[in-house]
Amino acid sequence: MSFDPLAPGSTVGILGGGQLGRMLALAAARLGMKVHVYEPAPEPPAGQVANKVTRAAWDDADALADFAAGVDVVTYEFENVDLAAIDVLAPLVPVRPGRRALEVAQDRIAEKDFLNAIGLATAPYAAIDGTDTLETALEAIGTPSILKTRRLGYDGKGQVRLDAGSSADAAWLSVGKAPSVLEGFVDFEREISVIAARGGDGSVAAFDPGENEHRDGILHKTTVPARVPAGRAQDAVLLAGKILTELDYVGVIGVELFVTRSGLVVNEIAPRVHNSGHWTEAACLIDQFEQHIRAICGWPLGDGARHSDAEMVNLLGSDAEAAPGLTGARVHLYGKAEARPGRKMGHVTRIRPRGAGG
Amino acid sequence: MSFDPLAPGSTVGILGGGQLGRMLALAAARLGMKVHVYEPAPEPPAGQVANKVTRAAWDDADALADFAAGVDVVTYEFENVDLAAIDVLAPLVPVRPGRRALEVAQDRIAEKDFLNAIGLATAPYAAIDGTDTLETALEAIGTPSILKTRRLGYDGKGQVRLDAGSSADAAWLSVGKAPSVLEGFVDFEREISVIAARGGDGSVAAFDPGENEHRDGILHKTTVPARVPAGRAQDAVLLAGKILTELDYVGVIGVELFVTRSGLVVNEIAPRVHNSGHWTEAACLIDQFEQHIRAICGWPLGDGARHSDAEMVNLLGSDAEAAPGLTGARVHLYGKAEARPGRKMGHVTRIRPRGAGG
Structure with missing residues (x-):
């Protein structure tokens, strides 16, 4: 795999307009690149330092296609980009890091499966889809352990800790009965x-x-x-x-x-x-x-x-x-x-x- | 002299949209400031990373007043800002570094007069307004020496070196008969x-x-x-x-x-x-x-x-x-x-x- 370098003056498209997108935009500017930010929310921080901002939804295929037509490469500032948006963009413009990294990182089970498959250690874990699987997993993995939603968790959101005697029912409710993963406690330094x-x-x-x-x-x-x-x-x-x-x-x-x-x-x-x-x-x-x-x-x-x-x-x-x-x-x-x-x-x-x- | 700090989220106005304005804009963004660039030329480099760009002439008093109304402080990226523009802005919004620094830096004679007045050494110099004053100054200052336009010179433009036997007439022509300064040669390490x-x-x-x-x-x-x-x-x-x-x-x-x-x-x-x-x-x-x-x-x-x-x-x-x-x-x-x-x-x-x- 290798590709031709983009010349200075090319346009970098960034999916997401938060602070990471903003700092990417500043770095791109230092390298002489123009920046086009795609973000559904109004007044994104990255928009203040970008050459152009598109405000549109992640499922707006027309807006995505227009965006693709105006940029030379697309990247993203967060891992929860809708894969359907990537599927609109990828045939039109290079998307880097690309779809595979998102698939793995968006789902805690897929991520741990991938890591284990390439020989890397993770916490012990089990997929949870209800109190039954949670109770079984708690027996295997023990406490303390942490129940996390498979998707869309960040900065500690969508997580609950289980200790000896914790209620599986309550934990399952507290993650909103969303598909989850139980992770065993890692005794780390x-x-x-x-x-x-x-x-x-x-x-x-x-x-x-x-x-x-x-x-x-x-x-x-x-x-x-x-x-x-x-x-x-x-x-x-x-x-x-x-x-x-x-x-x-x-x-x-x-x-x-x-x-x-x-x-x-x-x-x-x-x-x-x-x-x-x-x-x-x-x-x-x-x-x-x-x-x-x-x-x-x-x-x-x-x-x-x-x-x-x-x-x-x-x-x-x-x-x-x-x-x-x-x-x-x-x-x-x-x-x-x-x-x-x-x-x-x-x-x-x-x-x-x-x-x-x- | 002291003044209250501007809060993050304030807007910095920059006169001039070249690379120095661009790098100022990037620094302002890192401090959480918004940036508004004022520049007569199309597509200024600083505009690519600014929140807003006004394209208007330096003598457009309405555009300057609008600009002043939208920013919390004004600065400049080049020393040849029209002082008349500063005079429109200064009653409306703080302009820093301010008028005095521009007056001194825009005129090589005023600059050297100022420096000498505060006890700092400069090259020997004389104001030139024609071949007569140039010939007199050459006798006093000698050669090699450099004839420079008083105003608007940069990166070696508007300058000519005079050596023994150089023609005062030719030198005067080569600076476009513009008010100038003859600077004596400084033997520097x-x-x-x-x-x-x-x-x-x-x-x-x-x-x-x-x-x-x-x-x-x-x-x-x-x-x-x-x-x-x-x-x-x-x-x-x-x-x-x-x-x-x-x-x-x-x-x-x-x-x-x-x-x-x-x-x-x-x-x-x-x-x-x-x-x-x-x-x-x-x-x-x-x-x-x-x-x-x-x-x-x-x-x-x-x-x-x-x-x-x-x-x-x-x-x-x-x-x-x-x-x-x-x-x-x-x-x-x-x-x-x-x-x-x-x-x-x-x-x-x-x-x-x-x-x-x-």
Whole structure:
């Protein structure tokens, strides 16, 4: 697989106009590309920095076809893109990373099946379609465990934890009786993530793994380097590379990993740039956003070497009000009008010389 | 002097839609600001990444008033903004850095008068308005010397060098008989520039001086750090700070300096972000563009410390065709459609660890 590079001045189409689309648009602009955002919601953050915005529904085949006609490549900023929209676009324009990555990432069962099939460890899991299967699965997997909807969950939404004595009925109700997966508890030392990229020529590159801290199911902080031995960090990078190659992927992927005493366990994959990679804009010559644009445009991957250690913290809701005063840090705000509690409004990255401790 | 900070979501108005306006717009977006570009020419590069573009002439008072009504602060990306446009805008909306800096920077005589008045060295110079004054000035200043138009010169345009035996008549013709200045030759070791900023609270910060290499009158390369002793670099920074304070300036300024055996001589000042500061986007946590936006929005200045050594090279005309292949560097392209010879199409920055040599 290989394809001709797009010339500067080409147009990158982005499905989804949130903050990830916005940061992709900024990176595309730095490479001289124009950007066309497709987003059903009004006033998308990415639209403020894009050359053009189409506001239309995901099932509007005419709007999708018009969009395809005006762009040179299509990518997406979120994994829950309607596959039917991809099926309209794909015959008309290259879609990268492509359909297969979405199929796998949209369904927690398909994702774990895929990962296990290529030899990677996941939490023990079972498909759940009612209280009967849940009770059977609880006997096999035990507690604590987590019931998650198969589709459309993010930032801890659509999840419930089960402990000894928890009611299967209540848990099933709390996920809205939606097709789900029961995941066994993984006894992990820490969670890390690898942001990796695969180019149109099949070459693979990865940023150094970061260590993640969540609060209330939402990423709070990523610290780089992660506190893992060099060999384990290399394992993580190789594992991400295997996923990319097996999916015949083009672009950037985020791979969340549990570090356990017996090795790395894949938590989940995101077929897109990833919140835990935002630190790269401050601590690498080429960041995850540019790496993704380079890949989908058929440019060789850039140098993602890390020049500094880094700590990225998300700004949720009213946190962002403090942003102007954060002078010793790199602030990035997403242009969202309404600062609802828990909403990701921006992030802030501090850097320090490599190995200086903190 | 001090003013309230603009909240994220405010709108920054930029006069001029070239690459500097584009890079200012990208920095403003990172801080959550909206951007409105005012530019008479069609399809300005900055327009591709701005929330809104007004295409109107500099003398269109109605369009200027409408623009002022829609923005929270106005800045400019080039020093030759028509002062009459500033006079329309200034009663309606804050204009930063403001009128005084433009007056000084638009006229080479006014600029040198100002610099000398605050105790800074310049080349010897004389105002020229015909062959008579030119011949008199040549006797006083000698050759080699350079005749430059007082106004509207840039990148070596509107300049002619005079050597022993050069014809005053021919030189006067070659600057179009426009009011000019004769500048004596400065015997310099190297040219450096300081990119400095002054906040709304009067605080001053500067990036480390860079060393510039020109080709055919156009900046070719900036290398950081400049090869000057630490004391000389500090002198350069203090000198830039003096200019900022004396102008009661808010924003980023570029100060080009000749390093001579007897000290620093100011070549020229640019009341805006500067080509010789483009390296800051790759080698500093906060770059010159963000620093400018922070200043004009009343935010405290950010940390411009340099984490890496850097070398920035301009991509002129067809140079930019090589951009996709420059993988060990940070490429920045300006989205210009037509790659005329000598036209600034982009730049590329390489970094290496501080003090590693190169």
